[in-house]
Amino acid sequence: MKLLLSLILFIFVAFATAHNDCPKSAYLDVPPSDLVQAKDLSAADKVFHEKYMRIAIQVAIDNNAKFAAAIVHKNGTVMCTGVNTGRARIYHGEIEAIVNCTQMYGKKTWEDHYLYTTGEPCVMCSGAIMWSKFDKTIFASYVNNMYCERCFNQLPMDSNEIFKLGYGINHNTQLIGGVLEEITDTFFPSLCGTDNSWGVVPLCSENWRRSCPRSSRYFGY
Numbered sequence: 001m002k003l004l005l006s007l008i009l010f011i012f013v014a015f016a017t018a019h020n021d022c023p024k025s026a027y028l029d030v031p032p033s034d035l036v037q038a039k040d041l042s043a044a045d046k047v048f049h050e051k052y053m054r055i056a057i058q059v060a061i062d063n064n065a066k067f068a069a070a071i072v073h074k075n076g077t078v079m080c081t082g083v084n085t086g087r088a089r090i091y092h093g094e095i096e097a098i099v100n101c102t103q104m105y106g107k108k109t110w111e112d113h114y115l116y117t118t119g120e121p122c123v124m125c126s127g128a129i130m131w132s133k134f135d136k137t138i139f140a141s142y143v144n145n146m147y148c149e150r151c152f153n154q155l156p157m158d159s160n161e162i163f164k165l166g167y168g169i170n171h172n173t174q175l176i177g178g179v180l181e182e183i184t185d186t187f188f189p190s191l192c193g194t195d196n197s198w199g200v201v202p203l204c205s206e207n208w209r210r211s212c213p214r215s216s217r218y219f220g221y
């Protein structure tokens, strides 16, 4: 009996010792990727990016949709567009645009191209954009404004929390946020307290407001 107890104790101690120094995750924690906000763009960049964001916005309006995207070569050539028509829950505007462009041009990766989207890429689309190796992604409305302020259903994560993971595929996509959000935010009237099926009760930090600093390696937050 005594031998058995000693054996059990030995196994328990060995097990505990073997796991005590394990980290919470296999991966190193890194800060969010760079996020340039529209207000910090140079005058020339602001003009350039607003021009192409208007194309994505017009595609959304023409299709009576909220989410649309346009893929543009950095020389200003518009390659293709895409719109979320709801034909499947995963066919978001960004995915539609990437699939359309791939079918049109047979390209698998999009270095030297920019993807414009009316809404900040969700977790799924952020991953798709990274895998497609876009040079820049420019979005209008922020997820946290749609979700926390307007109660619009979203996977609640800043896209630069996904874009920070580019080190795993040897690619970085620059993020620019808030370009013409004053237009696209009108696509998202508040659903708070309504019975709209796209509405949710958001779980957000108590004192968060849209004027709070946005997390970014670029800004050091």
Ligand SMILES: [Zn+2]
Pocket: 092, 093, 094, 121, 122, 123, 124, 125, 126
């Ligand atoms: Zn998405």
